[in-house]
Amino acid sequence: MSTPPDTDTAPDQRALDRFAAVVGSAHVLTGNRIGPDYHHDEALAGTPVAPRYLALPATAGETAELLAAAAAAGIPVTARGAGTGLSGACRPAPGGLVISFERMAAVLEVDIDNQVAVVQPGVTLAALDAATAPYGLMYTVFPGELSASIGGTVGTNAGGMRAVRYGVTRHNVLGLQAALPSGELLRTGGKLTKLSAGYDLTQLIIGSEGTLALATEITVRLYPRPAHSVTLMAAFADLAAVMAAVPATLRTGVAPTILEYLDTVTLDAISRAQELELGIDPGVRAAARAYLVIGLDNRERAPLDTDIDLLGQLLESSGALNIYVLEGHSARLLIEAREKAFWSAKAAGADEVLDVVVPRAAMPAFFDRATALADEVGAVLVGCGHAGDGNVHMGVFCRAEATREALLRRVFTLATDLGGAVSGEHGLGRIKTAHFTAVADPVALTLMRGIKHAFDPAGILNPGVILEEKVHA
Missing domain, CATH: 3.30.43.10 (Uridine Diphospho-n-acetylenolpyruvylglucosamine Reductase, domain 2)
Incomplete structure (x- = not known):
């Protein structure tokens, strides 16, 4: 740039x-x-x-x-x-x-008994993962870029593929220390898994994108690292069949760590970019239009094998063209390639990436209608996303800025009308704030402005992010 x-x-x-x-x-x-x-x-x-x-x-x-x-x-x-x-x-x-x-990039403490870590905001996800691994523990928020800082993920309430089991950042941050524009330091929450004492200021600051306070210390929840894992990849003839298999998968009681969909364009793009060979039969590749990726793990191998058999039968009865069981190196490469989907979209010339979220059952309707909106203006939408939680990631190919912004407004309005939201995990930043304020509930916006003023009466913290405000320069 x-x-x-x-x-x-x-x-x-x-x-x-x-x-x-x-x-x-x-x-x-x-x-x-x-x-x-x-x-x-x-x-x-x-x-x-x-x-x-x-x-x-x-x-x-x-x-x-x-x-x-x-x-x-x-x-x-x-x-x-x-x-x-x-x-x-x-x-x-x-x-x-x-x-x-x-x-400010230190892991201050790994507390084994309480299964938490206390970190400074500049700590990266990779550094925290390395610090917790010797204890057999892990922080479960992996938004796809391990060089991301914990403070940044708190700011955007980052999620990622594992959110279907473990939730997003706000489900995994238990407490904060935060600096206020008054010059004061605020402590919220702590090494507590439950709290019912006043307003939850921790949750208010998470996802506020630096507009209310700046996190200076973060207490995060840790989970045991699983000993065994496997990835299933099922090819389907269309996206509707993929999405029909998602609730059926969850109704089995199996708790997948990953439940993702990829359209064929995205799978081909990430496979080329990451030199990934998945061994997909040419006939299946020609007939498939979408793929469902399911990640499973367990402390013991036997129950994991039982889950593999159960889901294999379910996917076959749901119309899967073929099912591939990936373990070890091949499974890791597929997940790493999926996490790099943004870079593949960027390399392909995408003009924008979206992370709208809708109720899981509304995903097929959203795709059909969003694709029709793009077709009307000669744009192209391709992508992947978190099938388990309705988070849709799309690369937008539309060079003309005015046309693209008008299309985005219609897509965001569609998502909102379906009961969704403008962003599921990337945040609004300076790119989507105008769209958000156009489609958001006016009552909610009024309350948000009041909260913003209470934390930041001078309006100095990231003006123009989340709420359209005058920049104090």
């Missing part, structure tokens, strides 16, 4: 001095010292923006002091983790301060 020239990048010396007094002059950058990576995230749409200031705090206290200084100066603040987001939430506001958490 290239960044257009910014004619108003000169820092305010008083603000710069104040930031430097908090974190040290070596950890406050301005102008050309701020590299282009800090101008954007991985969103396909939108223009990168150069921040006026970049600060790298080392403690929660420093983060709170930075916010207080920014609020006093009326400088907008954007938090940044690893920059892997897909909706522009960490794209800076013009004239703003970026607070990057790369110096």
Whole structure:
């Protein structure tokens, strides 16, 4: 991405001095010292923006002091983790301060007895996975990019393929420490699996995309690592048959860790991109239009084999053209390839990626009607998604921006009319906020604005994200 020239990048010396007094002059950058990576995230749409200031705090206290200084100066603040987001939430506001958490990247504690970990926001999913593995435990939120930071996933309420069993971020974060624009530090929740004492501020901050408070410490739930796992891939003649097999699968009582669908275009794309050979019979490949991928695991091999047999019979009776049982290396490669579907879509020239969510039973209707909307304007929608929870991932191929934005508005309206929402896990960021405010319940928007003002009366935290607001520059 290239960044257009910014004619108003000169820092305010008083603000710069104040930031430097908090974190040290070596950890406050301005102008050309701020590299282009800090101008954007991985969103396909939108223009990168150069921040006026970049600060790298080392403690929660420093983060709170930075916010207080920014609020006093009326400088907008954007938090940044690893920059892997897909909706522009960490794209800076013009004239703003970026607070990057790369110096706050420690796993503070792995508590075996309570099965939790306490981490700083800059810790990556890969680092947490490595830290918990020696204890036979794992953090179960895997949104598809292990370089993502825990703080970033808290901001967007990230989900991923394993959400069908383990839930999304908000189901797996038990407590937070967060910095407020007042300069105060707030603690919510803790090493508790249940809580009924006042408003749940932990859940309010999760998914707020840096608009209410900045998480400086996160307590996450851990689960035992399974000893045995297998992946089933069933080919079907059409997507309706795939979606009919999903509730039937869940009614068996088997608890899959992964329940995904892929259309043939997406499977072919990720197979080429990842040099993946799945051994699909040519006749099956020619007849198939969609695939259902089911991940299973267990502590013991015998019950896992029982589940494989049960689901194999069910999928066959549901009209599967063929069923492939993948284990070990081949299973891992398929899941890794599916997790990289965004990069395959980007490489193929997608102009946008969507993560709308609808009730699971409404997915076939959504696909049919969304595809018809795209056909009307000569656009193409292809994709995959979390069949178990109704989260639809689509690559949008539509070069003309005005046409594409009009199509997206119609697709988001369709999802909302079907009982769904604009985003299931990527968040709104700066890319989808206008669409969200156009289709959201006005009463809900009014309440959200009141909550925003209570946390952030100066309006400095990520203005223009989630709620359309005037940028304080």
